[in-house]
Amino acid sequence: MSNILAPFFTPLVPEIIGHRGACNSTPENTIVSILRAAKLGAKWLELDVRLSSDKVPVIFHDDTLDRTTNSYGLVNKLTLKSLKQLDAGSWYDTSFSGEQIPTLLETINQCLKLGLGINLEIKPNLGEAQETVRATISVIQEFKQKLKNNMLFSSFNVSCLQELLNLAPEWPRGLLLNNFNSDWLDCARSLNCYSVHPNFECMKNSTDINAVTNLGLYVIPYTVNDRSTAMHLLHLGAKSIITDNLEALIPNQCK
Secondary structure (H helix, E strand, O other): OOOOOOOOOOOOOOOEEEEOOOOOOOOOOOHHHHHHHHHHOOOEEEEEEEEOOOOOEEEOOOOEOOOOOOOOOEHHHOOHHHHHOOOOOOOOOHHHOOOOOOEHHHHHHHHHHHOOEEEEEEOOOOOOHHHHHHHHHHHHHHHHHHHOOOEEEEEOOHHHHHHHHHHOOOOOEEEEEOOOOOOHHHHHHHOOOOEEEEEHHHOOOHHHHHHHHOOOOEEOOEOOOOHHHHHHHHHHOOOOEEEOOHHHHOOOOOO
16 A cells, blocks of 8 residues: 655554553553553554643653643643642552653654554644644654654644645644544545544444545554454554554454
8 A cells, every 4th residue: 555645754654552551450551551451462552742831842641730740730831840749640550650751752752662662643732733743743753764654643733644745744744633524534644644534433343444444544443442452453454553452352363
């Protein structure tokens, strides 16, 4: 399967990708979650990046701190120094007390040590789409040779994907979808995407998946947490599965 537009690196994506690390058994988007995922046998992780107030890319899903730290308010209202002082582990379990919010740089270094690939979802704070991409790319480009087959960007935000295409077209892009809206195909084509990442509930049968793969796009559904559904989607033609439940899906993959 090839794309007829500008070429990009080919990511060596496995069948199973750990969602926010191993978030079924550790606090999401943390170094301990990355370590746990590697121990479980994961080869790739899906992680989220956004900016601190001083424009440092950090690994964090929500736009607010409330759910996964001991603080509250918007992530982009705090500097990296302030974010580093927060507890990003105790919300999950007190045994993870003191776990920090990692920077993108720290995360890449850890993933490289462990031989892990990264599906990096860009989650811009309001009004920061281009800025988030630029800051992210400035970090990623330092590792181009090491990451060139082990990095796949994705986003729901079309402006982010467009900025990626403009600044660094060599990196593959994936369009995230809550559903197959009327303009998804035009977006995927104009952004020269490698893949489409739909909510798995959109993928009911082989016709749905074939509609995407016949266009030269790979399908990477999220978030599939039971083995039977994962096996079904892979057999229908999905390239990979994003899951919270590595413990169930990793053993012998989903053959």
